[in-house]
Amino acid sequence: MAKTVPVGVSARHIHLTAEHVAILFGAGYELTEMKPLSQPGQYAANETVAVIGPKGTFQKVRILGPVRPATQLEISRTDAFSIGVKPPVRESGDIKGSAGVTIQGPAGEVTIEEGVIVAARHIHFHTSDAENWGIVDKQKLRVRVGGERGVIFENVVARVSPNFALDMHIDTDEANAAGVENGQQAEIID
């Protein structure tokens, strides 16, 4: 049985701590939900921030909520060249020694020394999907996207949790290289 997963394309976005929300938007400010994301409880906020690197600025970077224990900016390698930062390819949450950037909101600004990463391509599996397919957390998979720009992605990280919904996350460079649209199906090869 083919192991097919829907592909979700992640544009550049940022996760903020409650402390940074307070600095950027004012004490007591709470993020407001624009739309829910594929992972339960996660949402795109109405709020955006500016992100300033040594060579350029992105004016409206979408905030994803809810707030997290660490601020994390996820950008593509194309984005990274564009604003002059050198983020490593990392799994979400693994930000030690990653790149820094300045973040600007309507009420203030924050400079982070680390937290800028290029997200490692990954698949969210609900525990039941992973069990059905014999896939374990942290496993590295090969996943094929067909079409005229067909690509097999190696080193796709499996992330398994009862809180996850089945979804493969790649960034805009990966989506554009493979000619993928949001919601297209990919196939786990091994």
Next chain:
Amino acid sequence: MAKTVPVGVSARHIHLTAEHVAILFGAGYELTEMKPLSQPGQYAANETVAVIGPKGTFQKVRILGPVRPATQLEISRTDAFSIGVKPPVRESGDIKGSAGVTIQGPAGEVTIEEGVIVAARHIHFHTSDAENWGIVDKQKLRVRVGGERGVIFENVVARVSPNFALDMHIDTDEANAAGVENGQQAEIID
């Protein structure tokens, strides 16, 4: 024996007709060479043009010389979204019905109705390399680039000529998706 080829990353660039050089830079103007490219006789020119789409502009797009029979702008899919055009994925020279754009030079401007493409990934083979490896012109190959963002590219077009030097050309989206640097080696799988 492994079939390895060096990877050359193509940033956005433009090829111009002699007629368009005259309009953009003035009658009688000749492009001047900044540096030679991997393919014999081809060069990056000192001259650049602005490229204007419905949603944005690229100010300094490098001209590659010498002049050609048709003007052709090659951009990444990321670039295409950025300036609001919808180029198809095509082999160089196959521009019928492709996207249009406005091109601005110091002496004038030109609007082309077609000529904007996303270049199909391809490998230039000298005839002797192709014969050694049993590869024929127009063959579709699968090519692997290793590393933490390892990728296998499908539908890589073989282009064989006694005027070519061995080189695989991918665009910046493909290079960034695979974490490839210029000059890195890729391997033809089949």
